[in-house]
Amino acid sequence: MPLLSVKDLRTYFHTRNGIYRAVDGVSFDLDRGETLGIVGESGSGKSVTCYSLMGLIPQPPGRIESGTALFDGVDLLRATPAQTRAIRGKRIAMIFQDPMTSLNPYLRISEQLIEPLLIHEKLSKTEAMRRGLAMLEAVGINDAAKRIRYYPHEFSGGMRQRVMIAMALITKPEILIADEPTTALDVTVQAQILELIKKMQQELGMAVIFITHDLGVVSGLCDRVQVMYAGRIVETSGTRELFREPRHPYTRALQHSIPSLQAKGSELFTIPGMPPDLSKPLAGCAFAARCPQAADRCRQETPQLAPWKPGHQQACLRVQAGEI
Amino acid sequence: MPDPILELQDVRTHFPIHEGFVIRRQTGTVKAVDGVTLSVRRGEVLGLVGESGCGKSTLARTIMQLVPTTGGTVILEGKNLTAGSAAEIRNVRHDLQMVFQDPFASLNPRMTVFATLAEPLLVHGRCTAAEATREVAELMQLVGLAPRFMQKYPHEFSGGQRQRIAIARALALRPKVIIADEPVSALDVSIQAQILNLLSQLTRKMNLSLVFIAHDLSVVKHISDRVAVMYLGKIVELGSAVEVIEHPQHPYTRALVSAIPVPDPDIERNRRRIVLPGDPPSPINPPAGCAFHPRCPHAKEVCRGAVPPLVTHAGREVACVRLGEF
Structure with a gap:
């Protein structure tokens, strides 16, 4: 049984400019002692996912619309204040950017x-x-x-x-949620902090959820990675497999845009356009507008996360249909 | 050095520390930039890297003459800026422009894009108010923004997009040198690549010289022709970007390169990383001798003695007395 099981989490922000779907149907499991990386650009919903689990979403304007997050028999999303107090900061702890x-x-x-x-x-x-x-x-x-x-x-x-x-x-927590803990630090200090997190994890045997936008950090630290885009998980798999065989076009594009993997002097690979405005209703796949392989179908049907291989899920209609 | 456009000779920027309220006296000095000599060629991209507090931003501001220099000279196309009067500096400012790190803070929130971009043109008399719309539209196209957003x-x-506006503002007066202080650090990876491409296209198209400051070595390697590594106000290694980053010679550059996480799990898990102990020391009381010796894995007694000068070694300049011994 997983330590933490999140099902269909939806966190929306009700603002004057409309309903902002920050997290829109996120499901994942976290095992004891596992390190899970959540990767995505700003606004992809990676932090809001974790803030929702910790009960740190300001309500209003935020509202958890649906979902469950089972941790040791307690649904974190519907816990009473007393239950939350007994878990937060004791059994699940968080560090910030x-x-x-x-x-x-x-x-x-x-x-x-x-x-x-x-x-x-x-x-x-x-x-x-x-x-x-x-x-x-x-x-x-x-x-x-x-x-x-x-x-x-x-x-x-x-x-x-x-x-x-x-x-x-x-307090020797069972889960540590780290929200971009090294983004504000210099690379040499980042190396020290990453070593420290690894060491403490081995000593205490806790599970770690590591939120970052840096694929380099993920590659050395995490057992499993899930990639988020526009409030949804688009791909999740073991770290090695994700780097060797990324299936979703967004994961591939993200990997290609890392400068260190590209030849010098050539034009850097870029993802055209910008992430969608999450306050507008979205038909089809959220990445379709920027995807080089999008078909007409991608703009109409909403893709769901589906197994590609054991332990590897991805949400691209065309990959699922075996077209790319 | 063929055709240098910007030359720095032994540039020093120190800030006094004052204590006391009634009896104010100077109790120390922050040596933010302490003896930097380098030159930038026409059309060249020079990367400047180092950890926070190493003086790279102060060096940028010193070149721009936004902070007073304590010593040394900054020469732009044969004109000595450090000796110039305010009026003389104003006359060459249009050749030397700057792009800042945070596009949220460096643009005036009450000015439209048009007002932001037209201001330098009108102040320097580059065009009349009637021509401004056309000029601004041209600038916006140059940086990949649609001119219809002019009044936003x-x-x-x-x-x-904001960083594009900041770049357009720096380009408005057709400068010869642009100093970009961490222009992509605040942006996401996919947007970062767009801005880097734009900067390298523009330098080629307009034969601009660019001083590109960053702490991300992989970004610097990609965009720069040469790179200078700073530690505590001094340059410790200077040479071709590919050479310095792929075969670093100074122990500090080696540690810096090894600290970058590699986005490949097989390499990342098997390589040996040099983890430097401690934090960078304070520029108020820099260690005697080589400023890096307290954190250096190769430091010996000799490193505590004199400050090592930059010497030519393996096709670049390096400031370490124990070169070739480790």
């Missing part, structure tokens, strides 16, 4: 770090501080005994992201 |  804005600038690191322990595990302050120190050392902060008394502004960006990771992992 | 405001455009 920007470590500058996600720490409270007025509180010392110590207070923010041990808060989950005081709330969830009802530890005494001394005991919690002891665990906090051990955790800071585990995420590679030297001189932790002194630095635990620091305020967030006294740390560099990479160090703040380490503190965020320490905070998220201090 | 920045918020009505996507990030990639």
